[in-house]
Amino acid sequence: xxxxxxxxxxxxxxxxxxxxxxxxxxxxxxxxxxxxxxxxxxxxxxxxxxxxxxxxxxxxxxxxxxxxxxxxxxxxxxxxxxxxxxxxxxxxxxxxxxxxxxxxxxxxxxxxxxxxxxxxxxxxxxxxxxxxxxxxxxxxxxxxxxxxxxxxxxxxxxxxxxxxxxxxxxxxxxxxxxxxxxxxxxxxxxxxxxxxxxxxxxxxxxxxxxxxxxxxxxxxxxxxxxxxxxxxxxxxxxxxxxxxxxxxxxxxxxxxxxxxxxxxxxxxxxxxxxxxxxxxxxxxxxxxxx
Amino acid sequence: xxxxxxxxxxxxxxxxxxxxxxxxxxxxxxxxxxxxxxxxxxxxxxxxxxxxxxxxxxxxxxxxxxxxxxxxxxxxxxxxxxxxxxxxxxxxxxxxxxxxxxxxxxxxxxxxxxxxxxxxxxxxxxxxxxxxxxxxxxxxxxxxxxxxxxxxxxxxxxxxxxxxxxxxxxxxxxxxxxxxxxxxxxxxxxxxxxxxxxxxxxxxxxxxxxxxxxxxxxxxxxxxxxxxxxxxxxxxxxxxxxxxxxxxxxxxxxxxxxxxxxxxxxxxxxxxxxxxxxxxxxxxxxxxxxxxxxxxxxxxxxxxxxxxxxxxxxxxxxxxxxxxxxxxxxxxxxxxxxxxxxxxxxxxxxxxxxxxxxxxxxxxxxxxxxxxxxxxxxxxxxxxxxxxxxxxx
Numbered sequence: 203x204x205x206x207x208x209x210x211x212x213x214x215x216x217x218x219x220x221x222x223x224x225x226x227x228x229x230x231x232x233x234x235x236x237x238x239x240x241x242x243x244x245x246x247x248x249x250x251x252x253x254x255x256x257x258x259x260x261x262x263x264x265x266x267x268x269x270x271x272x273x274x275x276x277x278x279x280x281x282x283x284x285x286x287x288x289x290x291x292x293x294x295x296x297x298x299x300x301x302x303x304x305x306x307x308x309x310x311x312x313x314x315x316x317x318x319x320x321x322x323x324x325x326x327x328x329x330x331x332x333x334x335x336x337x338x339x340x341x342x343x344x345x346x347x348x349x350x351x352x353x354x355x356x357x358x359x360x361x362x363x364x365x366x367x368x369x370x371x372x373x374x375x376x377x378x379x380x381x382x383x384x385x386x387x388x389x390x391x392x393x394x395x396x397x398x399x400x401x402x403x404x405x406x407x408x409x410x411x412x413x414x415x416x417x418x419x420x421x422x423x424x425x426x427x428x429x430x431x432x433x434x435x436x437x438x439x440x441x442x443x444x445x446x447x448x449x450x451x452x453x454x455x456x457x458x459x460x461x462x463x464x465x466x467x468x469x470x471x472x473x474x475x476x477x478x479x480x481x482x483x484x485x486x487x488x489x490x491x492x
Numbered sequence: 493x494x495x496x497x498x499x500x501x502x503x504x505x506x507x508x509x510x511x512x513x514x515x516x517x518x519x520x521x522x523x524x525x526x527x528x529x530x531x532x533x534x535x536x537x538x539x540x541x542x543x544x545x546x547x548x549x550x551x552x553x554x555x556x557x558x559x560x561x562x563x564x565x566x567x568x569x570x571x572x573x574x575x576x577x578x579x580x581x582x583x584x585x586x587x588x589x590x591x592x593x594x595x596x597x598x599x600x601x602x603x604x605x606x607x608x609x610x611x612x613x614x615x616x617x618x619x620x621x622x623x624x625x626x627x628x629x630x631x632x633x634x635x636x637x638x639x640x641x642x643x644x645x646x647x648x649x650x651x652x653x654x655x656x657x658x659x660x661x662x663x664x665x666x667x668x669x670x671x672x673x674x675x676x677x678x679x680x681x682x683x684x685x686x687x688x689x690x691x692x693x694x695x696x697x698x699x700x701x702x703x704x705x706x707x708x709x710x711x712x713x714x715x716x717x718x719x720x721x722x723x724x725x726x727x728x729x730x731x732x733x734x735x736x737x738x739x740x741x742x743x744x745x746x747x748x749x750x751x752x753x754x755x756x757x758x759x760x761x762x763x764x765x766x767x768x769x770x771x772x773x774x775x776x777x778x779x780x781x782x783x784x785x786x787x788x789x790x791x792x793x794x795x796x797x798x799x800x801x802x803x804x805x806x807x808x809x810x811x812x813x814x815x816x817x818x819x820x821x822x823x824x825x826x827x828x829x830x831x832x833x834x835x836x837x838x839x840x841x842x843x844x845x846x847x848x849x850x851x852x853x854x855x856x857x858x859x860x861x862x863x864x865x866x867x868x869x870x871x872x873x874x875x876x877x878x879x880x881x882x883x884x885x
Contacts, residue, residue: 206714206715206718209714210711210714213708213710213711213714214711216710217708321731323734323761323764323765329738329741329742331741331742331744337714337743337744338742338743338744339742340738340741340742343742409707412707412735412738412739412742413707413735414734414735414738414765415707415731415732415734415735417731419705420705423705423707454708454711455710455711456711458700458708458711458712458715459711459712459714459715462699462700462701463671463700463701463702463706463709463711463712464674464700464701464702464703466703466706467703
């Protein structure tokens with residue numbers, strides 16, 4: 203019984219890690235641009251497609267495919283960032299909603315047009331099971347947890363010590379003041395956006411081996427799983443996002459086991475409702491950003 | 493005044509032309525037996541519609557070149573349902589009112605067929621379904637209500653019963669876990685399984701339904717593993733099966749607990765994704781091009797020669813159903829609808845899948861092919877049939 207619960211908690215941590223890597227990008231973009239990026243799941247999808255393309259058409263090994271998936275997404279993010287996201291800075295909130303929803307549609311349907319709407323089979327990755335604490339786990343999942351920890355340690359260091367991280371924090375606090383003291387706000391916005399998109403792509407490539415199917419609409423479900431995470435974590439709060447993602451992952455896993463799989467997707471939004479009722483600024487922060 | 497008269501004259505003239513055109517149309521192919529095929533010829537399911545029509549046309553050609561039925565040829569008119577009930581009903585009306593068909597075969601999609609039933613009933617036109625699997629269609633036919641609806645296709649209930657019967661009787665399983673898609677299809681198939689399970693002395697230990705697009709099954713698979721179930725009953729989406737297969741390998745279910753039901757276990761890409769998990773999987777199919785019966789193989793050859801593609805299930809069932817109808821017309825000695833209907837209800841027809849007879853709900857008793865994945869390849873384990881128990885009135 204105890205080991206069964208332990209196993210479900212580990213399962214939850216794995217799915218929590220995936221949510222965390224995607225959500226942290228989304229929450230950072232919100233911090234700087236003040237816009238929920240509804241196209242975030244699409245970068246997850248693009249990363250996966252990039253890696254799938256590299257494996258399927260050029261027969262490249264999985265680690266190279268990871269790099270290609272992330273780089274391809276970065277290139278697209280530069281274009282979208284330059285032409286759309288930079289213009290959202292300081293614009294009224296509905297601009298961000300419309301622009302990102304529009305981008306989501308364009309990206310999704312472009313991929314469907316180019317590669318077709320059918321499900322593709324992702325053949326890369328390390329799917330052999332390994333045994334830990336008496337239960338088995340695909341190697342890929344261990345990799346996901348390790349990468350998640352590295353990403354968060356890295357981000358924490360970056361926003362605390364690096365110049366770009368400090369600029370990001372500054373922009374998220376007060377855009378006008380940043381402009382006054384000479385911080386290049388559009389540049390910071392663009393970089394944050396590219397970083398966020400790349401993290402989403404990385405998460406997509408890492409989960410592709412265990413999720414197997416690759417298709418144009420796969421990003422949507424990720425966007426909607428990520429929304430409750432970033433709101434629970436406190437919009438713009440990196441550390442909060444990590445814990446919120448883990449809580450959601452573990453709660454979902456336990457509900458799927460002990461209540462029923464069909465109730466799994468309700469967990470995120472039920473928690474979200476509770477959080478919005480009692481702690482609308484998120485579970486972990488009063489004001490903190492980054 | 494002049495203007496009014498003109499318009500009246502114009503309407504009258506148009507009416508005459510219309511009548512003339514109508515009657516010309518109705519008598520154009522004098523003596524031919526008119527058969528309407530309602531199928532999705534456009535829209536997302538148009539591939540199925542095209543197979544259906546081609547199958548039917550091939551059968552009509554064979555019958556006509558052999559001299560027709562008692563000297564009368566079959567003339568096929570195609571109606572496009574677009575896969576939606578609304579369009580299906582208008583296509584059916586057009587076939588009945590304008591094309592004056594005597595018989596209709598259609599549709600592929602169950603919801604369309606359900607909508608067509610009352611239309612055919614009102615007009616007293618025989619509706620012979622060849623490809624819809626929703627059990628409701630024949631629950632409401634024959635002694636259940638619609639006298640003019642027949643179905644020559646196994647239902648989801650047949651499938652569920654055949655699969656579970658095989659699992660219990662041939663494989664010796666008694667403890668099952670359910671993991672199906674959360675849709676009408678997935679839930680209904682499990683309900684039918686439950687209807688027959690007590691009679692087979694089997695039990696369901698856990699029951700879960702997944703949302704379309706779900707990708708994380710580790711939790712539920714671990715629960716199934718710990719429950720001690722011997723097989724997983726799965727009526728699901730083809731695209732989800734590889735994901736579940738992979739995760740079965742991860743949690744240590746693969747090779748121990750097989751999947752049974754229907755979610756494209758036998759396609760090559762699915763097996764390739766998780767060979768160990770799909771080993772021993774059991775699935776029932778209405779027909780397969782590989783089915784080893786002379787009549788079936790001959791059909792595949794003819795279809796390939798004519799259309800340069802391998803026929804699918806829909807092509808076969810429409811081809812076979814046109815032949816079945818022709819046999820009923822021949823036995824009736826005329827194309828009189830009521831006589832053909834009576835002949836149909838007592839017909840004994842030798843199809844490529846075995847003998848076809850209809851029960852009192854006008855549902856064909858049809859065997860299904862059982863496939864089991866052995867050494868990474870689907871192996872045909874024979875054809876099985878099952879008698880449906882209708883609820884007592």
